[in-house]
Amino acid sequence: MHELIGSLIAAGPVLTDGAWGTELMRRGLKKGECPESWNLNHPERVEEVPLRYIESGSRIVLTNTFGANRFILEKHDMGDKVREVNKAGVKISKQAAGDKACVFASIGPSGKLIVMKQVSRDELEDAFTEQAEALADAGADAIVIETMIDITEALAAVAAAKKTGLPVVANMVFDAGKDKDRTMMGNTPEEVAEKLSTAGVDVLGSNCGQGIEGFIPICRRMRTVTDLPLWMKANAGMPEIIKGETVYNATPDQYADVALRLVDAGANFIGGCCGTNPDFIAAMKNRGL
Numbered sequence: 191m192h193e194l195i196g197s198l199i200a201a202g203p204v205l206t207d208g209a210w211g212t213e214l215m216r217r218g219l220k221k222g223e224c225p226e227s228w229n230l231n232h233p234e235r236v237e238e239v240p241l242r243y244i245e246s247g248s249r250i251v252l253t254n255t256f257g258a259n260r261f262i263l264e265k266h267d268m269g270d271k272v273r274e275v276n277k278a279g280v281k282i283s284k285q286a287a288g289d290k291a292c293v294f295a296s297i298g299p300s301g302k303l304i305v306m307k308q309v310s311r312d313e314l315e316d317a318f319t320e321q322a323e324a325l326a327d328a329g330a331d332a333i334v335i336e337t338m339i340d341i342t343e344a345l346a347a348v349a350a351a352k353k354t355g356l357p358v359v360a361n362m363v364f365d366a367g368k369d370k371d372r373t374m375m376g377n378t379p380e381e382v383a384e385k386l387s388t389a390g391v392d393v394l395g396s397n398c399g400q401g402i403e404g405f406i407p408i409c410r411r412m413r414t415v416t417d418l419p420l421w422m423k424a425n426a427g428m429p430e431i432i433k434g435e436t437v438y439n440a441t442p443d444q445y446a447d448v449a450l451r452l453v454d455a456g457a458n459f460i461g462g463c464c465g466t467n468p469d470f471i472a473a474m475k476n477r478g479l
């Protein structure tokens with residue numbers, strides 16, 4: 191096991207952070223605006239996000255680099271700024287973290303689908319390599335691949351991230367099938383855990399897609415096929431659209447109660463995805479996480 195990962199989980203489960211997108215919106219990010227452009231234009235507002243999470247108990251914070259791959263940045267006319275945006279994202283989170291937390295750098299999906307022939311696996315690996323190198327050069331402690339819906343894309347990102355030599359965390363979304371236990375492409379938690387383990391990740395798991403209750407069987411099933419540390423970040427319940435706004439209904443206390451059961455199911459890293467905020471992290475910390 192990678193030394194950093196081993197030392198983090200040695201004393202029990204580790205609290206990570208919560209959602210970023212919604213936190214940036216609370217600070218003025220507009221719909222359709224490129225969140226990662228804020229790394230260059232509003233670094234002080236971006237820095238408030240990891241600062242608040244660390245104050246609430248996060249021992250790991252991510253970076254505002256989820257969509258900072260060339261395909262997504264191109265849509266915002268920033269295709270030539272991949273390095274700059276990723277390096278700035280790491281710098282901001284490191285400044286907030288100091289020696290209080292680790293900075294795990296975020297890589298999200300490309301927004302292109304291999305099955306629709308919008309992109310090839312090699313093109314994806316190239317783009318993720320460009321992003322991962324910039325994140326590593328800026329001093330990230332690890333790389334977190336998250337919100338992946340296609341295992342082939344996730345594996346391309348893993349191959350790219352592993353070239354940096356940093357610990358690699360990889361997560362997929364399970365929100366399909368009648369039991370919400372499949373990826374969009376139909377893979378089960380067991381299949382995903384096996385493929386990611388074989389690819390050499392240091393930590394694997396799931397994020398986004400559904401509320402925390404649904405993460406318990408996913409976590410338990412992944413645990414049956416791997417001894418690797420598991421990373422779980424659920425949404426704050428299922429989203430409801432109220433007056434055109436997406437609203438998540440789970441309260442921090444409800445979420446934190448279930449988080450304890452997630453530990454029993456084998457989770458080593460716990461945080462939150464869409465709809466969660468620093469209060470969710472604080473509620474989990476209050477329960478001894």
Ligand SMILES: [Zn+2]
Pocket residue numbers: 397398399425463464
């Ligand atoms: Zn999410």
